[in-house]
Structures are given as structure tokens and as C-alpha cells.
Amino acid sequence: MTKKKAASELKKRGRHSLYNPDIHPKKAHGFALMGKTDKEISKALGVSENTLNEWKHDYPEFTEALKNSKDTADAPVVKSLYQRALGYEYTEKKVIENPDGTRRKEVTIKQVAPDVTAQIFWLKNRQPKDWRDKQVQEITGKDGGPVKTETTLNIAAEVKKLVGILPAVKP
Numbered sequence: 001m002t003k004k005k006a007a008s009e010l011k012k013r014g015r016h017s018l019y020n021p022d023i024h025p026k027k028a029h030g031f032a033l034m035g036k037t038d039k040e041i042s043k044a045l046g047v048s049e050n051t052l053n054e055w056k057h058d059y060p061e062f063t064e065a066l067k068n069s070k071d072t073a074d075a076p077v078v079k080s081l082y083q084r085a086l087g088y089e090y091t092e093k094k095v096i097e098n099p100d101g102t103r104r105k106e107v108t109i110k111q112v113a114p115d116v117t118a119q120i121f122w123l124k125n126r127q128p129k130d131w132r133d134k135q136v137q138e139i140t141g142k143d144g145g146p147v148k149t150e151t152t153l154n155i156a157a158e159v160k161k162l163v164g165i166l167p168a169v170k171p
Contacts, residue, residue, distance in 0.1 A: 032069035087114035
């Protein structure tokens with residue numbers, strides 16, 4: 001038996017996939033539009049997360065349905081975060097009842113100041129190389145040279161004296 005024939009025989013023997021191209025891409029699309037995670041989508045479809053990942057690998061139409069719907073679901077959030085980072089204006093409309101029972105409409109243009117936290121979040125995620133929290137500490141000796149350490153018998157004796165191991169030593 002050739003290797004190709006043996007491989008095709010093995011594929012036929014295994015359990016058939018539960019994947020249905022007429023159902024699963026549509027369902028996955030709907031769940032992803034609701035903001036569900038892959039774990040939640042797999043549970044809703046009645047399969048393991050590993051199976052969901054296999055379907056993403058084996059069925060391009062399934063992968064595309066998930067990707068497109070996740071992008072669609074994320075777009076308004078991205079837009080809101082971007083607006084929050086830059087600040088924005090909005091129109092507030094109120095109906096005010098006067099003491100005499102009449103009503104009047106009031107329109108006010110309000111401004112929301114840029115949000116520094118949203119700016120930081122945006123930049124850390126969009127440009128992590130430039131904006132990540134990175135601390136570089138360098139210790140150098142005199143005039144930028146290497147750090148020199150010295151240990152002398154007198155220092156050691158003083159330390160021991162402080163902790164009460166030896167009696168006081170005269171220099």
C-alpha cells in the first residue's frame with residue numbers, strides 16, 4: 001500500500017467533523033458580532049475550543065466569518081476610545097418646564113475634554129515600542145566608569161561589632 005493511499009484510508013476511518021458550512025459560519029458570525037470570545041463561541045456551538053481552532057485552520061470561510069464580525073464588533077469601541085482620547089463635542093437637548101406650565105426647548109453644545117488615560121491606553125497598544133512602561137537603570141562608578149567595591153578588615157570588624165559578635169577592636 002502506498003503512503004498516499006494509507007493516509008487517505010486513515011482520514012476515512014476517523015470521526016466525521018461536526019462542522020456544517022451552511023450553519024456554523026453564520027452562527028459564529030452572530031456570536032462574534034455580540035462580542036463573544038472564542039471560548040464563549042465554542043461553548044455556544046457545542047464544541048471544544050480546540051475544535052473551534054481546528055475549524056478556523058481547516059475552513060477559510062469560517063475564519064473569515066469570525067474575523068470580519070469581530071472587526072465589525074470592535075469598530076465602534078475603537079471609534080469611541082479614539083474620540084475619548086482626543087475629546088469631542090456633543091449637543092444636549094432638554095425640555096424645561098417653566099413655573100407657569102409652559103415648556104421650552106434648550107439646546108447646549110457641550111465639550112468633553114481629552115482623556116489622558118485613553119491616550120495612554122491607545123499609544124501603549126498602537127505604538128508599544130515607543131510608549132511601553134520601560135525602566136532602564138544603570139549604575140556607574142566615578143566619572144561613568146565601573147563600580148568599584150572595597151572590603152577591608154576594619155569594615156568587617158565594625159559590622160561584626162554592630163551585631164555583637166566581637167568586642168570592639170582598636171584600629
